[in-house]
Amino acid sequence: MLYKYCAERAIPHERLGKLIVATGVAETAKLDMLLKSAKDNGVDDLQMMEGSQAMEMEPELRCLKALLSPSTGIVDSHSFMLSLLADAENLGATTSYNTAVLSGRVGDEGLELHISESKELENHSIGSPVLPQIVLLPKLLINAAGLSAIPLAKRLDGLDQAFVPPAYYARGCYFTLSQTKSPFSHLIYPLPEDGGIGVHVTLDLNGLVKFGPDVEWLDGKMDDMSCFLNRFDYSVNPTRCSGFYSVIRKYFPNLKDGSLEPGYSGIRPKLSGPGQRPSDFVIQGEEVHGIPGLVNLFGIESPGLTSSLAIAEHIVSRSTARGRRQGAAHRS
Ligand SMILES: Cc1cc2nc3c(=O)[nH]c(=O)nc-3n(C[C@H](O)[C@H](O)[C@H](O)COP(=O)(O)OP(=O)(O)OC[C@H]3O[C@@H](n4cnc5c(N)ncnc54)[C@H](O)[C@@H]3O)c2cc1C
The missing domain is CATH 3.50.50.60 (FAD/NAD(P)-binding domain)
Known part of the structure; x- marks a missing residue:
């Protein structure tokens, strides 16, 4: 639906494809589970591939096995939202x-x-x-x-x-890659982790490479009015980047020291807490x-x-x- 809508409204987007990768032996069974879960949910275009095949597609990648999702893509989310707003107003909505x-x-x-x-x-x-x-x-x-x-x-x-x-809240931080040329042409995802989908490689339409989001559970209670005013803390703590290097190097071993810079963060409205099933x-x-x-x-x-x-x-x-x-x- 989103691709069709974006094509009709000339909203910038790109069908890049995504590789979900297993970097350890124990993870390959989890890839099989993801594939089964996708099929059960009507997603029938995923392709399981050997690590060698995936690394041929992405020479900077290291993995044992990968799932390719050819229909995954990126979209200019702000243009998308402006277009939805224009549609709503054309139909008589007042904001x-x-x-x-x-x-x-x-x-x-x-x-x-x-x-x-x-x-x-x-x-x-x-x-x-x-x-x-x-x-x-x-x-x-x-x-x-x-x-x-x-x-x-x-x-x-x-x-x-x-x-x-x-209600549970989890902040997710992104760090951007300082080098200008992207090492990857697909989105690269590790296997999902507790509370999130894993620190992955995401590319934007300007070619900027971002890694994230991580999972930082927010335990402080927020009163309702502060919540309605969106007074959540969106700051990105630069020290969190040390955790990023080790996670990213599992699938991108050539990541250079000092190449990550704080990007931005978002907060997830979650229904399951730490350690609970998503x-x-x-x-x-x-x-x-x-x-x-x-x-x-x-x-x-x-x-x-x-x-x-x-x-x-x-x-x-x-x-x-x-x-x-x-x-x-x-x-x-
Ligand atoms: C780090 C991060 C990464 C993400 N990555 C992706 C991704 O790759 N792909 C994807 O599909 N999704 C992604 N998402 C999720 C996506 O951003 C959300 O699912 C989506 O924004 C939810 O839209 P919404 O309209 O339900 O809520 P929101 O976008 O949160 O909008 C809620 C609105 O309600 C308003 N509001 C709040 N309280 C009140 C009140 N009391 N009275 C009036 N108005 C109020 C707020 O101001 C806000 O405008 C990501 C989210 C995060 C945090």
């Missing part, structure tokens, strides 16, 4: 920036949303209530608040809290929690951007089916 949903309520008349300008939140003291400036009565509320989706769902009065999972996206509608018109999206971490159009289609198809059922009920 309200610097505005926060503070809480909500499931009343007799349906959903009620309490909203305020973000600047009203800035000087609040923890625990004190923030008064809403606007109350909206939406027919459909899609809680896609990313890192704030769980704290916001906790503030929806009338939603059974048994349906709201615990969890999938959670999309909860009325059929789960019983509240008409409410859709909660929890744990939309990577590959949430890649999946965004499919997630949207999934939600729209459910909402329109519900609308049709209601229409039929009105008519009968």
Whole structure:
């Protein structure tokens, strides 16, 4: 869906292909498991290859075996988001920036949303209530608040809290390669690690090479308003790069000392904590929690951007089916 959309809207993208590599004997069985899992999920274009074949494709790579995903690619995410915004506005959407949903309520008349300008939140003291400036009565509320989706769902009065999972946050840092010429033409991924998909090689459309993201669990509790204001710490600690060298050299032994520079970081909204089995996206509608018109999206971490159009289609198809059922009920 994403490739088709990008082609139609002239959004810069490239189908580079990805190699997922096993560098130790114990890892080769995990590659087989990944291949099986991909097939079970309808991904049928992966190709298992011997290390020699993969190293012929990528002379700087060292591995025993590899899985090639030919359909993996990169996209200019900012152009993609601007295009989605333009589409939404052309269809009549209004965007309200610097505005926060503070809480909500499931009343007799349906959903009620309490909203305020973000600047009203800035000087609040923890625990004190923030008064809403606007109350909206939406027919459909899609809680896609990313890192704030769980704290916001906790503030929806009338939603059974048994349906709201615990929130975990994990920062992921990227380091960029200082050399200008990329050593690789494909994306190179090690096997997934606890909490992440492994420190991999990613290339952007300008040819910049980045390694990341690592996994740094954030244990400090964040109050809801700070979360809504996105006051997470996005700084990249340069000392973390020492851990990067050893991990990257397993598949890229020629990585030179001093060649990594701090890049940027992102924070993942996770549904599983350290050492727990990774969890999938959670999309909860009325059929789960019983509240008409409410859709909660929890744990939309990577590959949430890649999946965004499919997630949207999934939600729209459910909402329109519900609308049709209601229409039929009105008519009968
Ligand atoms: C390090 C890292 C690497 C990643 N790499 C990839 C990748 O390679 N491929 C991929 O597909 N995905 C990747 N992702 C995941 C991808 O970025 C996310 O899945 C995607 O951004 C989720 O989109 P979203 O709209 O659900 O949430 P977000 O993009 O987080 O948007 C949520 C929005 O809600 C707003 N908001 C929050 N609270 C409130 C409130 N109370 N009221 C009003 N608005 C509010 C926020 O300001 C924000 O604008 C990566 C993520 C990270 C952190």
